[in-house]
Amino acid sequence: MSERTSRPTSGPTSGTSQPYTYPLPAGAAQTVPGEVTLSDDPEGKTPAGRRRPVLLVGAVVAALALGGGGALAFQKLSGSGSQPAEVLPGDAYAYLRLDIDPSAGQKIAAVRFLGKLPQVKDTLDSGDPRKKLWELASKDASNACIAKFSYDNDIAPWLGDRVGLAVRPGGTAKEPNVAVAIQVKDDGAAKDTLTRLFACDKSGTPAEVRIKDGYAIVTPRGTGDATLAAVDKGSLAANPTFTQDMAALGEQGVMSGWFDMSTGAKELVKLGGASGLGTLGDMGTMGSMSTAAGAKGRFAMALRFQADYVELAGKVRGADAAKAVKGDGRELASLPANTMAALTISGADQGIDAGWPAFEKQLQSLGSSGMGSADFVGEIEQELDIKLPDDLKVLLGRSFTLAVPGQDFKSEMPTIGAKVVSSDAKRADALVGRILEKTGAPSGVLTHKVDGDRLFVATTPGYADDLQAGGKLGDSDAFKLAVGDVSSSNAALFVDLDKVDDLVKGEVHGEAKSFLESLRAVGVNASSTGNGEGTFTLRVVGD
Template sequence: MTEQHPGATPEPSTDPAPQPPQAATTPSYRYPTAAGPTAGGPTAGAQGVGFGDDTAPAAGSRRRPAFIAAGVAAALVVGGAGAFAASQLSGGGAQPADVLPGDAFAYVRLDVDPSAAQKVSAVRFLGKLPQVRDTLGSGDPRQKVWEAITADAKSDCVSRFSYSGDIEPWLGDRVGLAVRPGGTTGKPNVAVAVQVSDEGKAQDVLTRLLACDGADETDLRLRDGYAIVTPKGQGDATLAAVDRGRLAADPEFSDDMSALGEQGVASAWFDTAPAAKELESSRGSGRSTSDLGGLGDLGGLGNGSAMMSGLSGLAGAKGAASGRVAVAMRFDPSYVEVAGITRGVTAIPGYTPAPGDGTQLANLPDDTLAAVHVSGAGDALKAAWPQIEKMIDGSGDGADRLAAVEQQLGVTLPDDAQVLLGRSLTVSVPDQQLGDGVPSIGAKIVSTDANRADQLVETLERTAGAPGTLTREVDGDTLYLGTTPDYVGALKSGGRLGDSDAFTAAMGDTSKATAAVYVDLDRLEKQYLPQVPDEQRAAVESLRAVGITASVQDAGSGSFSLRVVGN
């Protein structure tokens, strides 16, 4: 495998499995019509769709050429969806993880050429969003972003680059970013891999573009159809790390991404253990997360300080320093979804949550506007109580205050809290015109002692100075309560919310959901639709429902999803 350095003449790759050469000029993007594919396959209608000017990022302060160069990569996904509904449906070829080092502890991938099924699903979903459909125009979306990125560039050097002549002939469909151990002060050890269709042209243009501001802050290397940009002095070391092992071949990474399934237009992976070690090393050497802001200097893929602070929060979370998270944004003809999995993450040491029981959510009345469901919160609180007590004991007179609360309310903690939170807690709001009198809100608590839970609610009402505010009824192991008697009766009678098309699309299978949130946007929109400007009303009306679910498979493993459903 031959490594290409800036200024060197490109040489053929000697890798045992080289990527097939691509055409020097990338075809102009054309998209299927908003009506979606026909029975004969996706259509590339005479009128394609591209990005309107109002979808481009607003111009800000002057961007450095380094930002612009890597910012070209961000062009691959601006607009979130329309870009990857391209006419070619291959979705094949090397992914950024194939050319990034296996020692990375964080990885983000953006792809405008995902699988054929994803492109078809995206076209069909976007057809449900008229405002998006109507504001997309014809042409290459990457050109729109290039123009937006360079619009406020003051450098004459940058202005001499044209998209059609300099960028389009080599810019590919994918970009990936990896964060690795060994960052130095002011520069985290990152590598940005931009897919290119012509390595020679990419090297020439990127080398000149990165040099526009006269600074020498980055290394540029070429490998297997990708341009790899790193902080200065890290280029050769990064490729050496790739030779030792690629991220795509890392067993944990590959297993996690396989379990994640369809990776859609964007995906990410994060391993907290090496991240925590790196952050601790940074603290020990005097480096701080703010010192690592050089990540942003690689341009267009996020602010370095913000990202490193986020990683710090994840890695430093109690019990999270040994787990991994994988996330993808993908499409279905009915919805767009951000879905993820966790592996080896234990929020409460020694405690494994039991599978949830989302049937309590699915059995809500048919006219439910919004609902929140949590399973096992009582058991989780009791399991975490020793840690909570340590925190309270370490806060001065915290323990005495807790004892005073127990005495005042006549409760025993954490046992009574466990009873009140129950095996499951479901709060719901029926369809209604909010703002007209007392709103109807209700809840049902499935508890090990529903009668005791009833007493505890009465105690809390009395302590709050509002006795009798809620209607309460105990039926077997369930406590029903609500702001109106009628709604308590409706909760007891139940319904078939789980059978509705909107619920099914937004929530999927909730039978084992540990936590879930559901909002029927069609029912909710009457609360605010009259105040929505006419030009935005169609977009509001095109959204049907939102659903969030989280489930536990086994010790340390789980899954989660956020879906937005279109009409």
């Protein structure tokens, strides 16, 4: 008997490419602008699980990376069906979702982008890559029991398109409290096959399999009933904090995730990891959020496609103790057009004010651990003849930009430079000279000069002049696609892969060479959008 129960979904069920919207609990209002665009597709195919759920997740990722375009190109473009979050517990503090049959817009964009990559383009019409992945997985399995399973006969008939993983409070380092939801097309076949698969693992305790609303719920032994009871009390999709965070994120593409730092930081420490969560996003945008964000707030992310690039987008919300830091990354856009790679950090002077107590404590702990005296900060001040944090604020300024122009790197000293927009550029210039003197740097190793509120530093006088003259890097198509608008950025990075390709010609061959040639640029853009809130994007642009 099938254990599946039919129920309405909050999004379309067939024949449409409209974005999916999580059902909000009764009385809850959608207060965050934007739509949740977790596309909802019904039946389909994903790679199968081997001995443990994590291998299933890995297979789905590999299917997307190695040839998912083939499946996307031939699957129907409509989106319907429920999401894993609808059958996972609402008390989860971490969630990861993979979907190889996303919305119509994502499918079209994915095919267009992946078609630029030679390794993927050749497989767009080569059939279902998930079968190949299953064959590789079962072939590599040391357990002969697993190798007996046939993808066509045992896996394909029931496997759906989506996988979701939730981590709940209460686990231990040896037995984390996790649940994996695998979309299925045939409840009975799915439960039977998964049960037999997990039984092949003789090294540990077999996982439990439950069926709920078109999903196989896989949990560690002894936790299945409690997991389903928690879902009955309220699913993750009915958690208003989760739904509003994902709504603020927007289109959730082929992969999305969510992490509640308020609960998760403490829980992960119990599991033996995440002791470093307090330093989340120390650079740029998240500089003012660092320690506070690790203790409070949420993080949501999505991997999604545009025709010209693939993007990892993220949003931090609810880190209320972190104050907004105004950013301005336009100094990156005004670099010379021959720039190969560049990084800018804006608002560091404000971030230092907020984060110095925690950073000073970390520095002092380094001294106590043997790297210096107990007063490590005082030792640094004395050795370099500086005053912390005041001089550090002057050196990093309102904006700090590091740049490398295109070059062959055959000279003894590579060309590299920096420009600082400072509240006291002359003092910053004097500090550079003093630090060079105190550290024993050779005379003339750096050229540094002041122009108004800007300090220019470079390894050659010519490049210092180039930085001072500026340019229109931001007007290039590669920059616009990879980085986008930097007018409010706290941190931004740009790498021109065409120039990197020119640099490594003759040294990279075969697939690595063709892959590099198929890419155009990489960009990162991060901004503080309000007290306790921030966004970032990481984009890889196709050529």
